[in-house]
Amino acid sequence: MLPDLRGRRLVDLGCGFGWFARWARTEGASHVLGLDLSENMLARAKAGAVDPAVEYARADLETLELPAGEFDLAYSSLTFHYIEDFGRLIRMVFRALTPGAHLVFTIEHPIYMASTRPGWLVREDGQKTWAVDNYAVEGARTTDWLARGVVKQHRTLGTTLNTLIASGFAVREVQEWHPTQEQVAERPALAEEMERPMMVLISAQR
Numbered sequence: 001m002l003p004d005l006r007g008r009r010l011v012d013l014g015c016g017f018g019w020f021a022r023w024a025r026t027e028g029a030s031h032v033l034g035l036d037l038s039e040n041m042l043a044r045a046k047a048g049a050v051d052p053a054v055e056y057a058r059a060d061l062e063t064l065e066l067p068a069g070e071f072d073l074a075y076s077s078l079t080f081h082y083i084e085d086f087g088r089l090i091r092m093v094f095r096a097l098t099p100g101a102h103l104v105f106t107i108e109h110p111i112y113m114a115s116t117r118p119g120w121l122v123r124e125d126g127q128k129t130w131a132v133d134n135y136a137v138e139g140a141r142t143t144d145w146l147a148r149g150v151v152k153q154h155r156t157l158g159t160t161l162n163t164l165i166a167s168g169f170a171v172r173e174v175q176e177w178h179p180t181q182e183q184v185a186e187r188p189a190l191a192e193e194m195e196r197p198m199m200v201l202i203s204a205q206r
């Protein structure tokens, strides 16, 4: 879903350990700005080999302002579902991109976020199944994932896509990833991924 990165100036919103920034440089990106709220994540990102074309900075995406027309690609992996004011962030990202530039991001799929986890329901035939809880009710959802009481912001898929469209983006691709039947046959544990999409990958263009 990513465009050719050669010679592009990138921003990674919620860069974590900087995996994408380093990979983007190997793909020819000319400059990468990695932003994250967590000092611990940034410390790990900065601990690797120094690359003058990769810059890390602490920023809160709830309030971040980037210079207009500064970037040829905005990227974000599994971070936007922590952001409460998604509309403000997307309008700001739109302004920060050059015309024709892409925003490519992944989020936890709202069906997964709104489901009853980690519990399973048992169908009449004895099969375990997944249940969605109040999908239409948007807002904070608290879960125990890595740490207790992690707060994520649930939005319907429609709200996410309409926020992009209302901000001026053209939605180019939406992928609700699931394995193929061949992959499930090879690794039966993947069958769970057919019950519900865990992540959604979205490409939009200014």
Ligand SMILES: C[S@@+](CC[C@H](N)C(=O)[O-])C[C@H]1O[C@@H](n2cnc3c(N)ncnc32)[C@H](O)[C@@H]1O
Pocket: 013, 014, 015, 016, 017, 019, 035, 036, 037, 038, 041, 059, 060, 061, 062, 076, 077, 078, 079, 082, 083
């Ligand atoms: C699940 S991690 C993903 C990290 C990285 N993008 C990756 O794919 O490996 C989510 C990241 O979002 C960051 N984050 C959460 N809320 C944020 C906020 N308001 N502003 C900036 N970063 C935030 C966290 O610190 C964390 O590094």
